[in-house]
Amino acid sequence: MLARADTLTRNLFDIAQFDPLWRGTESVITGRLQGIPFRANICIPEYGAHIGRYYRSITAGSLAAMCGQSDISFIHDQFGLRIAFEEPVDIAIHEDDMVLENSVRALVARFGPVLFRNANIAGTARDRCHHTISPNLRFHTDRGPDMANRYSCFTRDSNDAEQREPRQSSTLFIANIVSWLQGVREGQCDPAIERGARMSLDLFMETQMASVLGDVILEQRWDAPIGTGEIAVIDNADILHATYHRNGSGVKGYRIGARYLN
Numbered sequence: 001m002l003a004r005a006d007t008l009t010r011n012l013f014d015i016a017q018f019d020p021l022w023r024g025t026e027s028v029i030t031g032r033l034q035g036i037p038f039r040a041n042i043c044i045p046e047y048g049a050h051i052g053r054y055y056r057s058i059t060a061g062s063l064a065a066m067c068g069q070s071d072i073s074f075i076h077d078q079f080g081l082r083i084a085f086e087e088p089v090d091i092a093i094h095e096d097d098m099v100l101e102n103s104v105r106a107l108v109a110r111f112g113p114v115l116f117r118n119a120n121i122a123g124t125a126r127d128r129c130h131h132t133i134s135p136n137l138r139f140h141t142d143r144g145p146d147m148a149n150r151y152s153c154f155t156r157d158s159n160d161a162e163q164r165e166p167r168q169s170s171t172l173f174i175a176n177i178v179s180w181l182q183g184v185r186e187g188q189c190d191p192a193i194e195r196g197a198r199m200s201l202d203l204f205m206e207t208q209m210a211s212v213l214g215d216v217i218l219e220q221r222w223d224a225p226i227g228t229g230e231i232a233v234i235d236n237a238d239i240l241h242a243t244y245h246r247n248g249s250g251v252k253g254y255r256i257g258a259r260y261l262n
């Protein structure tokens with residue numbers, strides 16, 4: 001086991017190995033962490049083009065102009081990084097100091113949501129979470145812009161009696177600009193005066209979700225086979241998230257683990 005000083009200076013991941021995904025020259029890359037092979041891919045490549053198409057009646061072909069008008073930056077054109085391990089692995093996303101590990105922080109900055117499959121948090125930090133589920137399709141941030149611990153980390157722990165089962169509800173992720181555009185489309189936001197992203201609003205309540213999942217919304221289903229650990233990390237400054245009861249509003253999944261990291 002590494003001493004704390006070593007883990008502070010050593011990155012879990014070599015960021016450069018994800019460059020082909022960032023550039024769009026590869027759709028899948030492979031690597032190893034602690035000897036365990038993984039495959040990684042982008043969840044929604046060219047996200048900006050998806051957003052531009054879906055909201056073309058509002059954006060008139062220029063997502064950049066809408067970002068300017070709304071005062072919201074859009075920075076994750078390769079949206080969402082999924083890292084799937086071949087075998088179960090415990091990874092030090094954070095330790096007891098609740099500080100997000102350096103290379104995962106860099107991946108979150110580059111790709112937005114970072115999702116791990118077949119992984120649990122390593123060591124005693126594993127249990128440093130509360131359990132939560134938010135209302136259906138209520139898109140929100142967990143932490144305000146002035147809070148230091150602005151990263152949310154959600155977990156499905158493979159050791160937990162409830163969470164070891166696949167979950168009935170998903171977690172949805174959108175870039176801030178999507179919340180603004182969808183709010184405008186639904187008449188909840190006036191584009192002439194609405195600036196920035198709200199901290200909470202109900203969206204897509206009347207939408208056929210199949211038409212938007214994987215297009216303008218990233219869905220983390222938490223439905224890997226029984227006994228599979230899963231982790232999702234986001235920066236609340238750039239991303240809103242919501243619970244989605246994908247099997248009908250009466251079919252509610254269990255509460256997942258949540259923790260906030262500096």
Ligand SMILES: [Fe+2]
Binds near residue numbers: 140142
């Ligand atoms: Fe939340």
